[in-house]
Amino acid sequence: MTNIKKVSELAGVSTATVSRTLKSPEQVTAATREKVMQAVKQAGYRPNWLASSVKSGKSNSIVVLVPNLTNPFFLRIIGGIEQAAQEKGYSVLLGDTQGDSRREHEYAGMVLSNRADGLIQLDHSFPFAPQDAELADNIPMVSVCERIEGERKYPVIELDNYAASRALAHHLVGYGHQKFAAIVGQISSQIYRERLAGIRSVLQEENLPLPDEMLAGGSYSIESGIEGVRQLLKQPVRPTAIFCFNDDIAIGAIHEIKKHGLRVPEDISVVGFDNIKVSAFMDPPLTTVDQPAYDMGRRAVEVLVSQIRKEPLTRSKEVLPFQLIERESSGPAPQ
């Protein structure tokens, strides 16, 4: 291993001078700078990042906890995180938790042991183990999309799920639909509650029902969409419009609806949530709500880094704008 000592000997200077040449060259004479750089080059020297980090006490890394790597929506968020992190000189440690709390604890522990400086949570759980909860009290942490449960409030970057759901509901009500159903995602989440509340609020204003037997699903997956439609079509009354709580669910739902010989949107309108890439290229292209996933990721890093730097927090909650994307999976209610 070529270390700073070897370089200093090669250049005939002290290690301090080598370090200064690399970190703050203006403190060093042009002549010695020259000598040192020569030696650095000759030795093929790279400062040992681990060593610098122990000294500074900062790892310049952040952990990102993802419940599910196969969801393309998370990917866009992570893309934004990656980009912003790199710009700010941080690297990203990926933590695929599969929703398993043991894994969450393990990854969250990285921040406690100085392996990372902060944490971005894409799921809704408080990721630290119970015995670490107290230690975790001053840990920089941000949640994206979801909100971290517990008494302490961490900054959130989120969408106005309530308003977005209302927009979708208005869109469908405007088409004259009266028989609604929903295939929801994970029930324990904040998102679930807000989206459902948004839909309910519009339907109530219009005096339209959303009975319990018209709710299906339980996870944010294609399979959940398929299973959801199977259940819904067993009911005595067939819905004419289905709210899917994300695009994956909608993809599964449309697939299954067609399998039953029904048409989208002529027989049943389907709307999704997230606007993942393929949604625009489905048949029919999916009506959905666009979330600025990439920007959410970027913003999360900015907020996290300012927490790490102990800058005062301006807002503890940022709501990013959504956009209703009307495509062809939704249309007028059948007669």
Added chain:
Amino acid sequence: MTNIKKVSELAGVSTATVSRTLKSPEQVTAATREKVMQAVKQAGYRPNWLASSVKSGKSNSIVVLVPNLTNPFFLRIIGGIEQAAQEKGYSVLLGDTQGDSRREHEYAGMVLSNRADGLIQLDHSFPFAPQDAELADNIPMVSVCERIEGERKYPVIELDNYAASRALAHHLVGYGHQKFAAIVGQISSQIYRERLAGIRSVLQEENLPLPDEMLAGGSYSIESGIEGVRQLLKQPVRPTAIFCFNDDIAIGAIHEIKKHGLRVPEDISVVGFDNIKVSAFMDPPLTTVDQPAYDMGRRAVEVLVSQIRKEPLTRSKEVLPFQLIERESSGPAPQ
């Protein structure tokens, strides 16, 4: 910050004893162990990972270079990498390069500066900057799917792209197709050459043409599929079967074919490559080649870690099995 010194004072022992209690408890009396553990708990102590790492010279991290985070296929590979890495006690640093060589250099540099112990490259380029090439000579590195360019041969985990393409070609030839086209991915890659060669070999055996004007595309994206179909349909002869070099391309292609009022597979058969999740739920479901992406990721980590541990390498190339998935996007050639 609670460090080992504080704990040692609390427990009334030396730092060495504290360290031993945590790392090799059998070397410590039950009584002192008790005292120390008590103090550890009381202080809320966690060993500083950075400090341990400087000492050992190992970061227990690996960097993964991904050209494109939005491709769900890469995600499955990364999922496998993540899983295997965690089992082996490594953490994963994510490097989204966007195919930009400056970024590649930067991420690859992490291994040179001890920020990571090894590197997995999902793209085909040699990721180190030219001036670092010599230093990089002994760096543990593995490529997945693609092969890293350059004279030195790094271990590869890949698919038999040649055989897989032949399987697809046979499948289509078996349906009686005679007018073929292909929408290819990035032309600079090994994959491109092998897949094309596989297709060509079958067509030649059957005396069927694949003229240059029937080749389109240039990147692994939905857009490339759309643009490719546009180009192909401008040609005087319309193909009856299109090889798409991945599923994203195929999704774009099918979308665009339908837009032109043509049917898949009645007018044009389309086949893809990768078997990403949504492929099964498209309309029509996509005929494609399944790659064991998850296992490829796992295997890559295993090979990388044994390189890091300087274990002798058994094979420098591992070819994993593919599977032809016949769905409804391919069918008999039209009359």
Added chain:
DNA sequence: ATTTCAAATGTAATCGATTACAGTAAATTC
């Protein structure tokens, strides 16, 4: 030529944990 001051460089402490080596206490053997 001497003094003064700033700039450049070197020495050594430091970050936090690990570990070779040394020292001490307890247990075993004769």
Added chain:
DNA sequence: GAATTTACTGTAATCGATTACATTTGAAAT
């Protein structure tokens, strides 16, 4: 009871870089 071995624990060196402080160098001022 003395000698020897074994088991624990402590002291201090170490990993590689950074940096406070001390020292040297050289230029400017008198």
